Amino acid sequence: MDRHRWLPSPAPRGVAGMPAPPLEVVMARLAAAGCVAADEEAVELLAATGGDGPALEAALRRRVAGEPLAWITGTVRFCGHDVRVDPGVYVPRPQTEELAGRAADLLRSLGAGARAVDLCTGAGAVAIHCMAAVPAVLVVGVDCDPRAARCARRNGVRTVVGDLGASLAARCADVVTAVSPYVPTAALAYLPADVQRHEPRTALDGGADGLDVVRRVVADAARLLRPGGWLLAELGADQDVLLHPFLEEHGFGTVTPWRDGEGDLRGVSARAAGR
Numbered sequence: 001m002d003r004h005r006w007l008p009s010p011a012p013r014g015v016a017g018m019p020a021p022p023l024e025v026v027m028a029r030l031a032a033a034g035c036v037a038a039d040e041e042a043v044e045l046l047a048a049t050g051g052d053g054p055a056l057e058a059a060l061r062r063r064v065a066g067e068p069l070a071w072i073t074g075t076v077r078f079c080g081h082d083v084r085v086d087p088g089v090y091v092p093r094p095q096t097e098e099l100a101g102r103a104a105d106l107l108r109s110l111g112a113g114a115r116a117v118d119l120c121t122g123a124g125a126v127a128i129h130c131m132a133a134v135p136a137v138l139v140v141g142v143d144c145d146p147r148a149a150r151c152a153r154r155n156g157v158r159t160v161v162g163d164l165g166a167s168l169a170a171r172c173a174d175v176v177t178a179v180s181p182y183v184p185t186a187a188l189a190y191l192p193a194d195v196q197r198h199e200p201r202t203a204l205d206g207g208a209d210g211l212d213v214v215r216r217v218v219a220d221a222a223r224l225l226r227p228g229g230w231l232l233a234e235l236g237a238d239q240d241v242l243l244h245p246f247l248e249e250h251g252f253g254t255v256t257p258w259r260d261g262e263g264d265l266r267g268v269s270a271r272a273a274g275r
């Protein structure tokens, strides 16, 4: 008897030079793995692998195992820009586009010569949008993760590796943006399983009430901002209420939260005293 009959069949592999399977087949595999936007992801994976069977098979296996799509295709769309996202780097989310748009509007109103610091820049998505929207401004990104800083630099953002604004001079910025970790530690368990398994915890974990890093952002922004400068920080749940007294203690006024179409808090802008 042929003993190989009793061994499990090898997983299907693409054969070098073989064309990729049709869109419907790719969609079906993604849907079976629980991908909610299987149709869009199938199109992206086929495009990223250029119709090459083995490359598509390798990409599909990574995706089915839960890796973020952007790590596999290498990019994500953000505010109309293709942002490079290297494996291991937090994937910019659509909900952050509002913060990026608000920061760009502020910089546009300040005009040429305005300066912005994007704390916790990750792949640099917010900075990329500000630089593209207002080319005459200087934007500097900071991230504590060297992989993220390298990725942001590859995206054309001047980026330093550092702990928030520690390495930057006082009064160097008109606008400080920050999508820092703000998920309360206990709520990490409710994030999608793939996010928990793959995305870096240092990008997400904000401590007991989610505001450990955000409070440090506020303190740093108070030092980095010129009089009358603006802080824009991404938040969730009711964190604006918790943060308000802390913003006031650090000299911020004109505190304005913003919400998405479903009424959920997405962030807050606050103006430094002095102008």
Ligand SMILES: C[S@@+](CC[C@H](N)C(=O)[O-])C[C@H]1O[C@@H](n2cnc3c(N)ncnc32)[C@H](O)[C@@H]1O
Residues within 6 Å of the ligand: 090, 091, 092, 093, 096, 119, 120, 121, 122, 123, 124, 125, 126, 142, 143, 144, 145, 148, 162, 163, 164, 178, 179, 180, 181, 202, 203, 204, 213
């Ligand atoms: C939620 S991600 C946001 C990335 C990016 N701003 C975006 O929207 O795509 C948070 C980022 O903050 C960085 N980070 C966490 N703590 C930091 C710290 N103390 N100093 C600088 N960066 C930090 C993480 O490495 C991660 O890249």
